Amino acid sequence: MKVVVIVPTYNEHGNIVGLIEALCLQFASLRHDMNILVVDDHSPDGTAEAVRELLPRHPELRLIEGRKAGLGAAYIRGMTYAIEAMAAEVVFEMDADFSHSPADVPRLLAEIDAGADFVIGSRYVAGGSIPKNWSFLRRLNSLGGNIVARYLAGIYRVRDCTAGFRAIRVSVLRDIDFSRLRIQGYAFQVALLHAAVTDGARVVEVPVDFIDRTQGESKLGLSDIIEFVENAWWIRLQSAQTFIKFGVVGATGVIVNLGFFTLLLGMGLNKFLASPIAIEVSIVTNFLLNNFWTFRERETRDRVHIKGLKFNAVSLLSLGVSYATFVAFSSAFPAMPPQVPQFVGILPATLVNYFLNSYWTFRETEVSKNS
Ligand code: GDD
Ligand code: MN
DSSP: OOOEEEEEEOOOOHHHHHHHHHHHHHHHSSSSEEEEEEEOOOOOHHHHHHHHHHHHTTEEEEEEEEEOHHHHHHHHHHHHHHHTTTTSEEEEESSSSSSOOOOGGGHHHHHHHHSSSSSEESSSSOBBBTTOOOOOOOOOOHHHHHHHHISSSSOTTTSSOSOOOEEEEHHHHTTTGGGGGGOOOHHHHHHHHHHHHTOOEEEEEEOOBBBOOSSSSSOHHHHHHHHHHHHHHHHHHHHHHHHHHHHHHHHHHHHHHHHHHHHHHHHTTOOOHHHHHHHHHHHHHHHHIIIITTTTTTTSOOHHHHHHHHHHHHHHHHHHHHHHHHHHHHHHOOOOOOOHHHHHHHHHHHHHHHHHHHIITTOOOOOSSOO
16 A cells, blocks of 8 residues: 655754654564655745655655645645645645654554544543643643534534544545645644545544654744634535525425415315325425525535436335325314325325435435445
8 A cells, every 4th residue: 555644844944864764763663655745834934845855765755835725725735745646545644843753654654454434542541642741722732623623613522622643534535526625734633524424434543642843943833823713604604504504495495385285276176185285385485496506515426317316216105105194184173274294294295305415416426435
């Protein structure tokens, strides 16, 4: 398996050479094809020059350089290069400042070998840690970032959402449109994790000790924090929007259903015939609205005609559920105006419709578990 450890650098002259050497030492004991990709943004301290001097002696080492636009922008460039120019099958995210220990690389990779898609070097699972000497404010900041990511962005089951030490299967990255993440800075960590979780990636957290850097300084700035919170809100609004749209479509379906039903009754149609026709019409309008509005953004595996076929199957089932409810209620309460049992029938049918269409018809493309 071809593995590329991506190391973004900005003014890491005092760290990068030592890190590359320490990584190569670890690589010697691994049976995979291990490589390093340094993504430098023309660091004024000569980081790139130091890496360039190592290139002749290290065939597994690559360097790309770009304009400084933030940590996320650097990772997007690095991942794209690792996939397209290096044919990577697994990529690592790793800091250059020894906050992430090269000795932990084999443990993260072992989880990929065991079938995980997205492995996180986690400070917040049992056995992991942050430096003992961190001030209350620094702890609060790190904890706050994770609370925002978990409860605002909705990545509930991951403990360390902001970690920058990760091993990721390229099959997961291929399904993610980086430009849709809309980030430049450190918010990339949460945006990428959220996209992977949404796509059904198998996430595993491995405990690691985060070590404070001794050389150079952190590049995390105020604009990164602002973008971080903005990004979490954006993710939250996106999910709320889908839910609200579904509700709106459902409400129009009720109006279409009852409106058509009343219209057909007025035309003198028998209520037991008018009912399924009205149900079918509302199911069709619901599908069209959900397909071209609610789930427009979802990247579904199926072509439209397959989705149409699935929709027809779901429709038939929903129609059966709705009609059975109508017949049962009409027979039990014959004196009721027929609109009441017709309305009651909508409820169970909506549930069936929602779950089958959301998890089957419009299911987001699944990530292959092993490749
Ligand atoms: N190319 C490039 N461009 N590299 C960058 C940039 C950039 O704009 N900004 C930061 N880096 C590099 C740094 O040189 C370092 O190798 C790595 O990215 C991490 O940057 P630090 O500045 O050391 O980050 P940190 O220690 O504050 O944050 C760490 O912890 C966070 C969670 O608490 C990182 O691991 C983050 O990824 C993580 O989110
Ligand atoms: Mn750091």
